[in-house]
Amino acid sequence: MVRLEFEPASQSGWRAECHRIIFGHTRRDERIFDLILIALILASVLVAMLDSVAEVDREWGDWLRAAEWTATIAFTGEYFLRLAVVRHPWRYARSFFGVIDLLAVLPTYLSLFLFGAQHLIVIRVLRILRVFRILKLSQYVGESSELLAALYQSRRKVLLFVISVISLATIFGAIMFLVEGPENGFTSIPRGIYWAIVTMATVGFGDIAPHTVLGQAITSLIIIIGYGIIAVPTGIFTASMMRGQDRSIILPCPRCGLPEHAADARFCHRCGERLGKSD
């Protein structure tokens, strides 16, 4: 569970103790630290949200800004503490959670130079992913990795699919730009492409909509094509999920090492070796 980049810098002393509290999730004080951290993250995301509402900002702006800076300084301290107590600080800084931790504090500092940047602190919500480490960790991570494995297996099909959608959207966007023209909201080909994506994905905002009879006929055609298209990712993902569960028996063949076999297999279907199951 504790991966290489999270190894403690020393086995005893305050750094070992801090490391245990920060990276552990089992003892009482470790769990209290986790809960305080999560509460602080959620609170600071809430502050960022409230700050973006004009009426609330006018009334409570100074308080919200103070809370934001307090949270940011706390998170900055926590970030450096994490770097201080792990054995390979640089590895930690480049790990997924290391990057997220940095991105979670940067926006507030950026807001000193760049107006608006402080709204990006909602990126802190990604830190909540840590919560899975605490609540029945192993189970959740197992489910998550099943979903990710299904997605990873179908990555090539998904890429093909995305390229096909964008190609179709480009062509239909150009056709609609020609047919409907700027007077009906299709002011340029990029805008037509935006409209085609919105339509094929069955979102259909309606901010741009065809007005000519020919445009509506083409739209009907696009939608019927889109019908088929929306079936593709679902089919890919479902088939991938099924494949994952279908060949559920992870039982390496003793001769050739093929890892997965059908549930009712007694012989490796690649090399014919008898599998070591008790029949």
Next chain:
Amino acid sequence: MVRLEFEPASQSGWRAECHRIIFGHTRRDERIFDLILIALILASVLVAMLDSVAEVDREWGDWLRAAEWTATIAFTGEYFLRLAVVRHPWRYARSFFGVIDLLAVLPTYLSLFLFGAQHLIVIRVLRILRVFRILKLSQYVGESSELLAALYQSRRKVLLFVISVISLATIFGAIMFLVEGPENGFTSIPRGIYWAIVTMATVGFGDIAPHTVLGQAITSLIIIIGYGIIAVPTGIFTASMMRGQDRSIILPCPRCGLPEHAADARFCHRCGERLGKSD
């Protein structure tokens, strides 16, 4: 079928008779009671709907209010009657249908103190779920439990999915708030989150829509991500349904060892051996 909390308070006398009529669904008088109850529920829901239409309310308001109170008093009486004839009234009151029965009468009484509460009596529509007890009960409940089992099996994946959607919506909502700004309808981050959920789920009301070129490019990206996202619950649920129906019985054949068999199998379909289930 008659669960513990619905057991009669006594085996004879008027309470036993009332219990039979209220909770039974087989004899003629029991079925007539059920049908009257369903008709009354549907009628009172219709009254609540009509009452909410301003023109109808102006014309027929007094009659509708009278009908509402009549139904409410009848349902209140029925509720107390149910409590009176079951052996464990308190258990009944906490059961699913006990709570629904109470919620179905409360709004009318609340409307005496709180304007608008009477519109909540449409919650009575949930009482219609009782109808399944009557019409070919066992079959319907079987189908229902198959669906619920599929949902229950995938509860962790669904929770992961919902948290992922909300996290993505929060981040995209904040980005769009920065990119589009209040002048294009994205007046705050919460509003941006609302828009991101509406867009990723392919609902696309169009009450808020991106106007800048950058905003439309990001929207196209969100939609293509949303494409993948909408495939996830379908894939999870379909795989869960399939797993449920496919070969749910993991029951190794005593002779040849084939591990999985069809749910209705009594003999191994590979070697013909009788399976060790109690028929």
Next chain:
Amino acid sequence: MVRLEFEPASQSGWRAECHRIIFGHTRRDERIFDLILIALILASVLVAMLDSVAEVDREWGDWLRAAEWTATIAFTGEYFLRLAVVRHPWRYARSFFGVIDLLAVLPTYLSLFLFGAQHLIVIRVLRILRVFRILKLSQYVGESSELLAALYQSRRKVLLFVISVISLATIFGAIMFLVEGPENGFTSIPRGIYWAIVTMATVGFGDIAPHTVLGQAITSLIIIIGYGIIAVPTGIFTASMMRGQDRSIILPCPRCGLPEHAADARFCHRCGERLGKSD
């Protein structure tokens, strides 16, 4: 292929000849009749569509009306001819295509008494279903029956699903009517229900949309629930399709008669009898 209600009234004479031309689909003159019929149907549907466009109606109204009456009289003649040449006219009149044939001519006659009825002649498009009889009939009907079998198998789950959707829509519609109120377009509970169905199905016209913060929060919740709901019919139908193809071997057990078996079954899984496949 020729079902009982379509049997010829006599084996020879003009009625037998007419019957062969009308109901047959193999010889040259039978196919020519079919093609003329389909062309006439498509033309009359086109006329009905054009007639509904105000500008076209103003210009060509009389011609269109004349074409409509010509087609209607031709179809009426054909209808009575069909009745005349089948052995059981009354059975034919009640069959699926018999009813469609009648519905296809009625609107024009109704339009003499009832303004607007003539637009319903687009129901003639259903007659096109006959086309499947001609073009590689057996294959198409096979595919169609596979789809229908999948739908039929899941009819109870679909009914449960529809009742659940309507119940949820009723409750959410009432809540949104209370939260948003008539000033934001939710003028009545029925209108709220309409909006909830439009939203849960991810259609999202945007003619009614929440304006209050609480309303938008509830909408986000409805949409996330709707996400799960849209997965249900897909899951049901896909599982049903898979079940259909999975147990693809229709091979009745010689002892107990169980019709379907797993693709790799050699023994009936109900009674253990050896199946008559050549291993």
Next chain:
Amino acid sequence: MVRLEFEPASQSGWRAECHRIIFGHTRRDERIFDLILIALILASVLVAMLDSVAEVDREWGDWLRAAEWTATIAFTGEYFLRLAVVRHPWRYARSFFGVIDLLAVLPTYLSLFLFGAQHLIVIRVLRILRVFRILKLSQYVGESSELLAALYQSRRKVLLFVISVISLATIFGAIMFLVEGPENGFTSIPRGIYWAIVTMATVGFGDIAPHTVLGQAITSLIIIIGYGIIAVPTGIFTASMMRGQDRSIILPCPRCGLPEHAADARFCHRCGERLGKSD
């Protein structure tokens, strides 16, 4: 990989060399040619997009037109070069990529006579499909053919589905035209059909929306029917994908007779017998 229509015209000389560079994808100079071509295609599509934006066109119009003509002349030269170096130029011209190559240059020439035609050069985006030949060709083409095989297998079901959707849309479109009428945006039956397709596919632009109570009730019905309809292509495609991946090889084991095996199986997974495939 090099199919018949792409065979070189001669085995040596400049034409063989050119053929190698144009149609090969393995050596250094062949890959450089491919990358230049792809860059040129993407650049020319970008130019076409920018040209469609009125403000950009006003400012940079002449430069964009010059870039367009440069690209077009380069592509025309490449097209004739391809024709010159293949053995069967006419076969190449009729092949998929041959037609695309021609369509990719025609619009610019057409724009001399027909205003607006130049916007169609985005069709060049289809030429990018060549990219799959370069980047890990065999894998991608394998995935692609798996998707296409799934689509091809279900072509009849898809045709049935499309005809059903159009028939339903025609009937619902006519009904809504009668119920809502021109005063609510349903100005003609074709427009009603357009609206019905937009609604059943859950796009829901909202440019036309029902205003009467009856219209909204019918819309709710259409949407619930559409719910089921959107499940159909997904179910068809998923089942087709599953069938394809699952146990596609119907190859009875010579010893035990197990009929279906995994696509990569060389030995029967039940009895270990070598399967009669040529490895």
